[in-house]
Every structure is written in C-alpha cells, then in structure tokens.
Amino acid sequence: MDIHKYIVTLDTPQPEDLYYPNGIVTHSIGNEYNEDSFREGWKGDVDVLRDERTGMVNAIAEAGVPLVVLPRPLKSFRDPLGMTEAIDYVRDPIAVSRQGEVLLFNMAAERRRPEAGVHELFANALGLKPIRSQRGFNEGGNSRVLPIPDEHWIFASTSVRSDRNGLDEQADFLGIPDSRRRFMDIIGGKGFHFDCIFMVAVDGNSVVHVASYMDAFPSDSRRAIEEAVRSLDGNLYELELTDVDNMAPNQLFTGCKIFRTGSFANYRTESTWTSLPGVEVTTFPLTQNFKTGGQVHCLTQEVYTPEPLDAALVAAALSQHPDVFGTHPKVEIFNNHQG
16 A cells, blocks of 8 residues: 655744744743734744745655645644644654644643644544543654654654653554664753754665754663664664754755754754765755744644645635634645655
8 A cells, every 4th residue: 555645834924923932933932922922022033934834845845755834823723822733744854744644742731732733624624533641641743753654663762742651652552562662861851852863865765864963862872772783774863952052953854855044053954964875965044034933844744645635625624624724725745746
C-alpha cells in the first residue's frame, strides 16, 4: 500500500495574529500573559513576517516536497489566552500521523485542554481519523522519529512538557517496538527541545547523518547516542552549543532535504549541514518568525494520508465549519504527484 506523505503548514499570518500569545507569537508553557504588555513588546515588522513565511512555503514547494497550506481559523475562534488549537496542530508538532490516523498530544499537565478541537477539523478534512492522547502528555518537539520504512526508531527525552507515558504512547501508536526506543536525558532539559539538538537525515532505508549538540547531554546519554548511531550505520557529527544557548535552530527533514532557520546558528552548525554529502540544505532567515516563537520545524507538521489529497475536497470539508474557517477557505497543495 502506498504511503502519501505531506508537510502541512498554515497560511501566512494576518496582522491581528501577532497580538495573541501562543498563536504565532510565543509559546511558553504555563506562563500568564498580559495582552497590553505584549502588544507593547512586539516590535516586529508585519510585512517582513508575512514575506518570510511566504518565502519558506515557496522554497519548500520548489524543492519538490509535497506541501499542504491550510487556512488559519477566524480570529473569533480563540480561547481567552489566544491559544489556537489550529496553530498548535502545526507547532512543535503536537500531533503524529500514521497512514489514515493522527494522534493528538496533550502538551503538558497544566495545558490539557478540552476544547472542541480545530485539530479534529483539520484531521478530518485531510482524511485522517483523529485520536486524542489518553495516557500521558507530550509535545512532539521532545522526540525525533526516524521514518525508516518498516523500521521506525524514536529518540526522545522527558521534560516539563512530556512524560514517559506520553512518549511511549507515541511510540506505540507508530508501532515502534521497545528495542527501537531510546529515551535519553538532556542537561537542563527544560530549556531544550530534543528535536532542536538531535537531528537526523534519512535517505530511503538508511540513516545517512546524525548531528547532535552533544554537550547538551550527560555522559550516559552521549554513549547511548553513539551506540545507536553505530547500530544504524550512520555518521555522527558533534556540534557545539556555543552561541546557540537554549535556542538551537529547528530543522525540518524530509528525506535528505533539510530546511532550517538561520537564527542563532553558529559557523560550525552551518558548515556541518552544508558540507554533508548528498544532503540538500535550504536556510531561511525567518527573523520575524523567530522573534515570534516560530522556526521551520515549529511551523510544519508531517501527515501520512491513505489517499492523495485533493485541495478542493479539503477546502469543501473545512467550509462545513464557516464559524471557524469562513465560507470560502483557501487550501493549496504543491507537488501532489509525489504524495
């Protein structure tokens, strides 16, 4: 059976999106927000923000990657803190897809939200069955799944936003056996997302390159990484956290194509990725997106559909909810022939 993989993102933000914490603006779990002070603190350029997002979408599409651009929900469909489920659906991915289904994670214990669910509306429109996480809480940024056909691996860490139950639920959902699960500690884990500091390029059935900010891990976790990379016949590149602090740039991987944010990158990170044989690297500035809490991987989500998607059918499904998406939602699909 064919697997149709797509990268999903949301349309470019509207100016009013900038005033809603945890929408596109920032994501700091468990904090209280004061909208007036936030408005005062936002100094970004709205036009630059939108241009950068559009540039990111165009570059991914031009690289031949199957890409779906979904509409943002109406401004009125926001909770009191401005946390939109729609943007959460494609941010630090809190959903994981297998063919025909999508598991929607709870983010953190204090953030388990019972809202009706733009997640589900998007999932249904894409022909996916939404499944709510039941066993724990998880944020997809705390794991890296290696999408090797018939041999998925998961590398992950627990933190303030994920627990072992949630990570195991993710692995169970993807059918990853215990022997291919690696749970490793991160030094100062509250400041790091695992997917920011542990990065993998996959070519077909092979793990080609693994790069990691190794000084983010204690010694026993370093050994676990080295052993895992050797067992996968991959090449391990050790990067340095110098000048990166807790904001190591996110990357979107699809095969041997890497899309990354230039923000907070140091020379070694940049030169490592661009020098890897067989790996194509596209770097975006995303200066305004970075200031608003969104990098490349934060802004995208992988889904695996049972059938190739049809933009008109997806839009028609979303139009059944005019209070959320309006009467004429716009859906774009690029490179659908490669689904």
